[in-house]
Structures are given as C-alpha cells and as structure tokens.
Amino acid sequence: MHSTRILSNGKPIPAYRPSTSRWRMGLALLLRVLALSLALWAWPATSIAQSASGDPGINADEESVKTAFLYKFPNYVEWPASSFPKSDSPYVIGVMGSDAIAGSLARMSANRSIKNRPIVVRNLETGDSLNGIHVLFIGRSERARLPQLLKQLGAQPTLTVTEADDALAQGSMINFRIVEERVRFEISLDAADRSGLKLSSRLLALATVVTKGPQK
Numbered sequence: 001m002h003s004t005r006i007l008s009n010g011k012p013i014p015a016y017r018p019s020t021s022r023w024r025m026g027l028a029l030l031l032r033v034l035a036l037s038l039a040l041w042a043w044p045a046t047s048i049a050q051s052a053s054g055d056p057g058i059n060a061d062e063e064s065v066k067t068a069f070l071y072k073f074p075n076y077v078e079w080p081a082s083s084f085p086k087s088d089s090p091y092v093i094g095v096m097g098s099d100a101i102a103g104s105l106a107r108m109s110a111n112r113s114i115k116n117r118p119i120v121v122r123n124l125e126t127g128d129s130l131n132g133i134h135v136l137f138i139g140r141s142e143r144a145r146l147p148q149l150l151k152q153l154g155a156q157p158t159l160t161v162t163e164a165d166d167a168l169a170q171g172s173m174i175n176f177r178i179v180e181e182r183v184r185f186e187i188s189l190d191a192a193d194r195s196g197l198k199l200s201s202r203l204l205a206l207a208t209v210v211t212k213g214p215q216k
Contacts, residue, residue, distance in 0.1 A: 155195055
C-alpha cells in the first residue's frame with residue numbers, strides 16, 4: 001500500500017505510481033506486428049482499388065498479398081546445396097505474366113536478404129532462360145503456356161508458384177486460390193520432391209490443400 005509523505009510546509013507529496021505509457025506503447029507495437037503477420041495469410045482478395053497493371057482479374061489487395069507470399073516462401077523451403085554455387089549467391093525470383101507483381105516484389109526485396117543471401121527479382125518474358133531461378137511465379141496471363149513452362153523446367157530445383165485452376169495437376173508446386181474472398185494456397189508435395197525441394201512443415205500447415213500421390 002502506497003503512503004503519502006508530508007513536507008514541512010504541510011503540502012503532501014502524492015504516492016509514486018509506475019507509468020503505464022511504456023506498457024501501452026509495447027502492446028500497441030505487438031498488436032501491429034500480429035496484425036501484419038495475420039494479413040500475410042488472410043488478406044481479403046477483393047477491393048475497389050484496381051492494381052497498377054490494369055488487369056481486371058487482379059486487384060491491389062490480392063497483388064500485395066501474393067507479393068508478400070512470394071517474398072516469404074523461400075524462408076520455408078530448402079534447396080539442394082548445388083543451387084547456390086557461392087556462399088553469397090542470391091535467391092533469384094523470376095516472375096512471368098505479371099509486371100505489377102514483379103515491380104512490387106522488386107521494391108519489397110530491395111536491400112533485403114533471405115537467410116543472409118541477397119534477393120534478385122527478374123521480370124521474365126517469353127524465350128528467357130529459366131536456368132538458375134529459385135522461385136518462379138507464373139501469372140494467370142501465362143496459364144496457356146503453363147504446361148510448356150513446367151516441362152521446360154523439368155527436374156530443375158525451382159519452386160514453381162502459379163494462380164491457375166488445376167495447376168497442381170499440371171506439375172506446379174504451390175498454387176494460389178481465392179477461398180471465401182481471401183488469398184490462400186495449395187501445395188503439391190510430389191512436385192516439390194521431384195525437384196529435390198524440401199518444404200517446411202510450417203508452410204504445409206498454412207496450405208488449404210496438401211496433395212501427395214496421383215491427382216485427378
């Protein structure tokens with residue numbers, strides 16, 4: 001119990017009570033971090049604002065969430081040691097069929113690193129080499145060429161990420177889907193295994209569907 005001291009002039013000194021301002025600031029920061037983390041996994045896919053790409057099939061929120069996923073995925077994937085010739089070899093993320101996501105991803109990853117490796121984002125066009133690509137995002141505008149692109153990669157250790165119906169059945173490893181107006185993703189373990197990639201159990205736990213074995 002706090003006591004009150006009395007000065008010689010008869011005026012009381014209020015009892016000391018710890019300030020709660022720092023605690024409140026810490027709580028506010030924690031809530032902001034938590035909100036950002038949840039947003040990566042459950043950001044609404046619908047928005048009035050359209051993306052800068054002008055593509056009516058993708059809006060600003062959806063684009064932002066997919067960009068964040070592409071930036072985060074490498075943290076939950078293990079590549080063969082041969083995928084990185086040098087200790088400082090960068091993670092190379094290729095983007096086909098979405099200039100908007102390529103630009104957004106380049107801005108997000110600028111001056112940042114993944115597992116102490118720099119990040120290089122390449123906006124790929126038809127005919128560009130896919131050699132040395134660690135993550136390849138194939139946008140919906142390239143869905144007609146999806147089988148060809150996946151065949152071109154073969155067993156190369158490239159994490160393929162798509163946004164097309166039946167993409168997993170065609171050989172993609174991670175496929176974005178819109179579920180209840182939110183960006184989600186599904187995973188094919190077989191496709192990852194064939195390319196020598198190991199996916200973290202934490203990543204698998206966040207997928208809406210994880211397939212293993214023949215798909216119909």
